[in-house]
Amino acid sequence: MLFVGNSDNSPLTLSSACELMRDVSELEAQEALKALNERYKRDGSPYLIVREGEGYRMTLSHEYSSFVSRLNGKPREFKLSQTAIDVLSIIAYRQPITLDEILEVRNNASSALTQLVRRELVTQEKQVRDGKKVAFYKTTDRFLKLFNLESLDDLPIVGDIDYR
Numbered sequence: 002m003l004f005v006g007n008s009d010n011s012p013l014t015l016s017s018a019c020e021l022m023r024d025v026s027e028l029e030a031q032e033a034l035k036a037l038n039e040r041y042k043r044d045g046s047p048y049l050i051v052r053e054g055e056g057y058r059m060t061l062s063h064e065y066s067s068f069v070s071r072l073n074g075k076p077r078e079f080k081l082s083q084t085a086i087d088v089l090s091i092i093a094y095r096q097p098i099t100l101d102e103i104l105e106v107r108n109n110a111s112s113a114l115t116q117l118v119r120r121e122l123v124t125q126e127k128q129v130r131d132g133k134k135v136a137f138y139k140t141t142d143r144f145l146k147l148f149n150l151e152s153l154d155d156l157p158i159v160g161d162i163d164y165r
Contacts, residue, residue, distance in 0.1 A: 003050060003059040012056025052151060054142050079120065085113040092123055093144070093156060097137035114138065122147065 002018055015027040022030070034050050034057060041048045041062075049062040061068065081089070088110045091103055103110050117123040122144045127134050140153070150156065 003057060006058065012053040012058045014056040017056075054145065054152070081116070082113060084109065085116050088113045089117055089122060089140075089144075092117075092138050093140050093153065096139035096153075097126065097128070098139075099135055099137055103138070 002013055002021060006013055007017070015030050018030050019025050019027055025033075038050050040046075041050075047061050047065045049060055050057055051060055084107070087107050088103060091106050091110075092098055095102070100111070100114065103114065114123065118125060118138075121141055123138050124141050125136050125138055128137050129135070144150075145152065
């Protein structure tokens with residue numbers, strides 16, 4: 002199941018895995034994942050099961066990442082402007098957030114926001130608020146992956162940042 006995953010290429014959730022197996026609880030599935038990872042490590046296997054967002058995915062362990070890089074080609078690097086970083090931070094900490102709410106904190110954010118959406122770090126979703134359709138922005142799974150976060154709960158708390 003982990004190898005094949007979901008049809009939309011999203012990580013396999015514990016609840017989905019348990020639905021496919023009979024009489025297996027999520028706790029038992031979690032313990033089985035841990036045991037598999039321990040076995041893979043003990044046997045020197047190239048496989049590793051990692052948590053990704055709300056689910057799990059089978060991947061190659063870090064020492065085999067060069068093989069994946071060769072197959073996929075070198076990832077394109079990009080730099081974000083300071084404005085884009087500011088806007089991304091605002092969205093990450095206050096999501097879901099509207100453009101008007103972003104502009105209250107950071108002027109001239111529109112082009113940076115377009116860049117963040119194009120780079121798939123931020124997504125726009127329409128929701129109904131006070132009877133009107135409003136566009137809200139929030140970060141994506143790509144954002145989490147790029148910044149090595151398992152969830153938004155892993156974002157640093159402003160008081161935790163050492164400014165020295």
